[in-house]
Amino acid sequence: MPQTWTVVVPVKRLAVAKSRLRGAVPAVPHATLALALATDTVRAVAGCVAVTEVVVVTDDARVTAALARQEGPAGGRRPARVRVVPDSPDAGLNAALRHGAATAVGPVAGITADLPALRPAELAAALTAAHDDPPGVRRFVADAPGDGTVLLTAPAGVPLDPRFGGGSAAAHAVSGAVPLTGDWPTLRRDVDTPTDLAAAVALGLGASTAAIVRGVYGDAMQGTVATFDATTRSGVLLLDDGTELPFPARAFDASGLRLLRLGQRLRVETDPTGEVVRVTLPTMA
Numbered sequence: 010m011p012q013t014w015t016v017v018v019p020v021k022r023l024a025v026a027k028s029r030l031r032g033a034v035p036a037v038p039h040a041t042l043a044l045a046l047a048t049d050t051v052r053a054v055a056g057c058v059a060v061t062e063v064v065v066v067t068d069d070a071r072v073t074a075a076l077a078r079q080e081g082p083a084g085g086r087r088p089a090r091v092r093v094v095p096d097s098p099d100a101g102l103n104a105a106l107r108h109g110a111a112t113a114v115g116p117v118a119g120i121t122a123d124l125p126a127l128r129p130a131e132l133a134a135a136l137t138a139a140h141d142d143p144p145g146v147r148r149f150v151a152d153a154p155g156d157g158t159v160l161l162t163a164p165a166g167v168p169l170d171p172r173f174g175g176g177s178a179a180a181h182a183v184s185g186a187v188p189l190t191g192d193w194p195t196l197r198r199d200v201d202t203p204t205d206l207a208a209a210v211a212l213g214l215g216a217s218t219a220a221i222v223r224g225v226y227g228d229a230m231q232g233t234v235a236t237f238d239a240t241t242r243s244g245v246l247l248l249d250d251g252t253e254l255p256f257p258a259r260a261f262d263a264s265g266l267r268l269l270r271l272g273q274r275l276r277v278e279t280d281p282t283g284e285v286v287r288v289t290l291p292t293m294a
């Protein structure tokens with residue numbers, strides 16, 4: 010059955026967006042990282058066969074310029090039209106979503122702009138699952154941790170009624186929306202923190218984000234824990250070439266781990282000065 014979804018993508022002003030990711034890719038300006046996440050999300054949405062129109066709601070001039078000339082995945086079908094509208098309500102994420110959804114004539118969905126690993130086929134599967142529902146049912150897809158929302162759908166004629174924000178999966182359920190339970194790891198992988206970004210790297214990033222995180226999250230060194238002091242949360246790593254490399258508390262704090270044990274193997278991320286900024290489990294990338 011052909012589907013004609015309008016998908017609304019709210020994008021916050023880059024200077025204040027994705028604050029928990031600030032500094033996650035040293036040497037890359039924060040706005041460039043935030044824009045890359047949104048660009049990859051919109052490209053994947055526009056490349057989805059079930060989508061006929063993408064409505065980006067933003068007040069950011071750089072986002073407007075970049076996304077208005079957005080093209081779909083190379084070699085794919087002709088992408089859906091991308092329309093950028095100003096965030097005229099200027100009253101947060103849900104107001105922006107309502108504003109973008111107001112002009113849709115058919116079924117409408119809202120999606121967050123922080124899904125840099127999103128694959129069009131997974132979005133198509135989720136929209137198809139929502140489309141096949143009995144009339145009148147709003148559906149949502151929870152994020153990977155399960156408490157947030159990445160996608161909310163409404164059939165034609167039903168208001169989107171978005172409840173994004175902290176604990177939004179529960180809020181959407183309380184509002185009568187029904188969860189979709191499919192296995193869509195790239196759709197569920199929203200990126201709020203450096204740990205989320207590493208998980209998105211493991212799934213495979215879109216081109217814009219991949220281009221700027223390459224070398225930071227992609228080709229990191231590995232080593233083993235030679236010493237670790239749980240009180241100072243710092244220690245020393247033994248690299249594969251035999252050199253010892255101290256790591257400070259902030260590199261451990263950025264790991265998402267609660268403990269390190271001697272001999273444990275880790276990926277090591279450094280900034281351009283060579284200081285360790287993050288250690289993670291090798292399985293995270």
Ligand SMILES: Nc1nc2c(ncn2[C@@H]2O[C@H](COP(=O)(O)OP(=O)(O)OP(=O)(O)O)[C@@H](O)[C@H]2O)c(=O)[nH]1
Nearest residue numbers: 019020021026027028029066096101102105121122
């Ligand atoms: N247009 C618009 N989009 C918003 C607004 N607030 C959040 N968003 C977008 O909503 C989506 C989900 O937001 P969050 O994941 O909370 O992103 P964020 O607010 O940039 O991130 P943090 O600063 O880390 O909380 C992202 O696509 C944001 O760009 C807003 O006021 N206006």
Ligand SMILES: C=C(OP(=O)(O)O)C(=O)O
Nearest residue numbers: 157158173174177199201
């Ligand atoms: C706004 C949301 O996202 P995040 O958890 O990414 O802030 C949400 O999950 O509703």
